[in-house]
Amino acid sequence: MPDSAYFLPACLLLGLPFLGFLLLWLAGKGFNKAAGWAGTIITASGLVTSLLYADSQTLHVVSFHWLTIGDTSIDFPFRFDALTCMMLVIVHFVALLVQLYSTSYLRGDQNLHRYFAFIQLFLFSMIGIVLSGSLLVMYIFWELVGLSSYLLIGFWYFKPRAVWAAQKAFVLNRIGDAAFLTGILMLFYYIGSTDFEVLSMKIDSISPGILTAIGLCLFGGCMGKSAQFPLSGWLPDAMEGPTPVSALIHAATMVAAGIFLLARISFLLTFDAKLVITIIGTITMLIGAVRATQVWDIKRVLAYSTMSQLGLMVVAVGFGSWQTALFHLATHAFFKAGLFLSAGSVIHAVTPSDLGSDFDLQDMRTMGGLRKALPVTFICFSVCASALAGLPFFSGFLSKDAIITEGFLWAAELGALFYIFPILVILSAGLTAYYMTRQLWLVFFGENRFNATHIHPHESPAVMWLPMAILAVLSIFIWFSWNPFDAAGWFLAFIGQHSETHLVWVPVVASLTTFASIFLAYREIKTENPFGVNAVKATNASNVLQNFVWLRDYSNTQYFIIPFAFITKYLKIFEKRIIDSFVDSLAKMSVVLGHLIGWFDRFFVDGGVNLLVFSIKSGGQAVRNLQNGKIQSYFIVTAMGVFLLILWLVIL
Structure with missing residues (x-):
């Protein structure tokens, strides 16, 4: 098709969700019952449009002129290519299932019209990022995604923690976005454009040092949206929003935007920039994996898991293989959305009949033994957890195998020191298998640990478990490669990865690490107090030092987890004493400098102006006093004038 044929799909893909947002927002509470189905139909229409106009073989660009500044013309380009095709399908498909699920999960909420309106705004913003043909256009929609996430995380605005979590996400993302904007302005300065096609042709005109700085500034946007260290603190707290929102944010929209940007x-990423990206991604991956082993909230475990998996995707980009990063993004979108929706099904099942109960719906220590009462949820959760853990015959195994292979090939070219990164990826994959086994047992196995008089577990209705089942089916390997032990299938070829290199021993080592981790978790299950489920925490769970002490009490896990907890402890100390101290010092210096500038402005700038005004006013007042209509005054002025004139002539 010619490029002009893509004008209509560009308008439809962006126009449908935006109109849906306006209509649902303006419809009011009277439209609550139909809002979910209206949002689902709008999203389904976008999915059909994405499939009808999918063309991965040819680049199509649709451009709209915005304004002209001097000799510079600024346009709004939208591009359709293989990346666009992939992301449009994933974003629409996951959003469709989440909205279908939400029609039952949030039934009875008084503000459903507002909830589905916000989802449509979120969808509009994310589609805009996916279609963007320039960094400037992407930045506009990037900020809209930040706004949408703020609205959705704080949807239950009457809950103080939800409002706090939304504000935290908004502020931390603004920090990353400031760096992103800096990189865009630097590209404007050096090249005069942010269009991807123009950049690809003129990027060689920039010196390597400046190009590295630009790449790291742009990566700052990824650090905010994709929750990379040290801007990752908002992600676990985002769980205060509704569970379907967590599935949407963690699977296909906000957190995926940073990885898509890197792709x-x-x-334009230099080797130095990629090395920094690899280090940041590795730190994030390890912190997320370790913290997931230490929390009890069913959603927070998955949140820290998302943080770890995003770090893994960033590491893949650092390895120079953005294709495998997007491969893992695609597989992760399905099994992580399935896990969050399954977690929502569990929360729905253990909601007490006594609404006045102080029972914590999300604490895994008060669950257990739910596999019989929730058979469908158990199967869906188990399949998606297996994919996340990287077990063979599941999609996560293929995408992780691809990243690990690229890591070892990358290290082989650079030297022995660089092997530490793919090795840490394998160890992190082992931690993932460990904490998912822990979560699966705490929720579905063992004895019931809840108050049976108020809780009557029951399976979710079909409108909830059907999306979970679809996502579980899509977590199986067959959809991405015919060979369950080789990632080089149609998907990687679709997004441009044509390398035939395959290290046979990588899936073997990765599988052995995964099974060893599951075995360690199984040994812990057989202890008298598995995972310390009956332990009473003396301090907040976010205290890494206290968690380190807690872990020390369990001999079955100490050699497995403590090394990572040790690293996490010192990373926290580094953040507190170095990064926070620097920020505090910078703030204090800014305050002192502000006071000095204020004093100078008050006494010198304002003082000079005030002195001039006073002098003119006093002179005018003196002259005005002489012009009083009295002949004596005029005589004195005349005499003084003559006297001064004679004095002037004598002096000269």
Whole structure:
């Protein structure tokens, strides 16, 4: 098709969700019952449009002129290519299932019209990022995604923690976005454009040092949206929003935007920039994996898991293989959305009949033995957890195998020191298998640990478990590669990965690490107090030092987890004493400098102006006093004038 044929799909893909947002928002509470189905139909229409106009073989660009500044013309380009096709299908499909699920999960909420309106705004913003043909256009929609996430995380605005979590996400993302904007302005200065096609042709005109700085500034946007260290603190707290929102944010929208950005700008990332990206991604991956082993909230475990998996995707980009990063993004979208929706099904099942109960719906220590009461949820959760853990015959195994292979190939070219990164990826995969086994047992196995008089577990209705089942089916390997032990299937070829290199021993080592981790978790299950489920925490769970002490009491896990907890402890100390101290010092210096500038402005700038005004006013007042209509005054003025004139002539 010619490029002009893509004008209509560009308008439909962006126009449908935006109109849906306006209509649902303006419809009011009277439209609550139909809001979910209206949002689902709008999203389904977008999915059909994405499939009808999918063309991965040819680049199509649709451009709209915005304004002209001097000789510079600024346009709004939208591009359709293989990346666009992949992301449009994933975003629409996951959003469709989440909205279908939400029609039952949030039934009875008084503000459903507002909830589905916000989802449509979120969808509009994310589609805008996916279609963007330039960094400037992407930045506009990037900020809209930040706004949408703020609205959805704080949807239950009457809950103080939800409002706090939304504000935290908004502020931390603004920090990353400031760096992102800096990189865009630097590209404007050096090249005069942010269009991806123009950048690819003129990028060689920038010196390597400046290009590295630009790449790291753009990566700052990824650090905010994709929750990379040290801007990752908002992600676990985002769980205060509704569970379907967590599935949407963690699977296909907000957190995926940063990885998509890195894929788009991969051609301008220098080796130094990629090395920094690899280090940041590794730190994030390890912190997320370790923290997931230490929390009891069913959703927070998955949140820290998302943080770890995003770090893994960033590491893949650092390895120079954005294709495998997007491969893992695609597989992760399905099994992580399935896990969050399954977690929502569990929360729905253990909601007490006594609404006045102080029972914590999300604490895994008060669950257990739910596999019989929730058979469908148990199967869906188990399949998606297996994919996340990287077990063979599941999609996560293929995408992780691809990243690990690229890591070892990358290290082989650079030297022995760089092997530490793919090795840490394998160890992190082992931690993932460990904490998912822990979560699966705490929720579905063992004895019931809840008050049976108020809780009557029951399976979710079909409108909830059907999306979970679809996502579980899509977590199986067959959809991405015919060979369950080789990631080089149609999907990687679709997004541009044509390398035939395959290290046979990588899936073997990765599988052995995964099974060893599951075995360690199984040994812990057989202890008298598995995972310390009956332990009473003396301090907040976010205290890493206290968690380190807690872990020390369990001999079955100490050699497995403590090394990572040790690293996490010192990373926290580094953040507190170095990063926080620097920020505090910078703030204090800014305050002192502000006071000095204020004093100078008050006494010198304002003082000079005030002195001039006073002098003119006093002189005018003196002259005005002489012009009083009295002949004596005029005589004195005349005499003084003559006297001064004679004095002037004498002096000269």
